[in-house]
Amino acid sequence: MPRLVSPSLLAADFLHLEKEIEMINKSQADWLHLDIMDGVFVPNISYGIPVLESIKPLLKKPMDVHLMIVDPDRYVEVFRKAGAEILTVHYEACPHLHRTIQHIKDNGMKAGVSLNPHTPVSLLKNIINDVDMVLLMSVNPGFGGQKFIENTYNKVIELRKMIEQQGASTIIQIDGGVDSTNAKALYDAGADCLVAGSAVFRSKDPLLAIEGLKNA
Numbered sequence: 700m701p702r703l704v705s706p707s708l709l710a711a712d713f714l715h716l717e718k719e720i721e722m723i724n725k726s727q728a729d730w731l732h733l734d735i736m737d738g739v740f741v742p743n744i745s746y747g748i749p750v751l752e753s754i755k756p757l758l759k760k761p762m763d764v765h766l767m768i769v770d771p772d773r774y775v776e777v778f779r780k781a782g783a784e785i786l787t788v789h790y791e792a793c794p795h796l797h798r799t800i801q802h803i804k805d806n807g808m809k810a811g812v813s814l815n816p817h818t819p820v821s822l823l824k825n826i827i828n829d830v831d832m833v834l835l836m837s838v839n840p841g842f843g844g845q846k847f848i849e850n851t852y853n854k855v856i857e858l859r860k861m862i863e864q865q866g867a868s869t870i871i872q873i874d875g876g877v878d879s880t881n882a883k884a885l886y887d888a889g890a891d892c893l894v895a896g897s898a899v900f901r902s903k904d905p906l907l908a909i910e911g912l913k914n915a
């Protein structure tokens with residue numbers, strides 16, 4: 700199984716984004732995680748399209764875009780044009796999830812679906828073979844720097860079992876409160892990709908923090 704690390708830009712120094720992107724390029728990070736929040740689906744507003752467009756020419760890694768917005772279908776083309784390679788939508792925001800996933804794939808991107816901490820993994824049974832990635836939220840979406848929810852381990856194990864039983868090749872991504880204290884246990888439980896904001900950008904040595912997560 701791959702061990703991927705996708706640092707979340709939400710915890711970066713926004714006054715010096717160029718420096719932060721150069722650090723990501725030099726690092727062992729596999730992707731860059733970009734959190735888009737609309738103040739409606741989640742009680743916070745982050746950053747948007749112009750920031751992604753500015754970063755794109757400098758960034759040498761795939762853009763892993765996590766949409767925490769209502770009606771994400773409306774913005775699929777916009778995020779492809781802004782440079783997204785992976786586009787993840789929330790289960791809770793998509794009444795026609797199968798159509799939304801198809802829409803993302805038709806635009807040449809990998810499609811992900813994210814579950815809030817209270818949303819059961821079992822609800823993915825009829826979509827798991829169609830998605831490239833499942834993002835399990837290990838905090839309530841909307842903010843960085845929150846405490847990891849321990850029940851996430853049970854969800855990872857259940858999801859890994861579902862993926863194997865249904866012969867899918869879906870990547871399991873974990874997002875929220877990930878750091879050096881839980882990274883190894885998450886990989887051991889069956890996670891493929893760890894998102895980390897504070898643990899990377901707020902650390903004294905972000906390059907080392909990324910290396911630590913990758914080799915946990």
Ligand SMILES: O=C(CO)[C@@H](O)[C@H](O)COP(=O)(O)O
Nearest residue numbers: 840841843844875876896897
């Ligand atoms: O999607 C989100 C929050 O809603 C995340 O991607 C956070 O940005 C992760 O930050 P840390 O919990 O690692 O500080």
Ligand SMILES: [Fe+2]
Nearest residue numbers: 734765874894
């Ligand atoms: Fe995220």
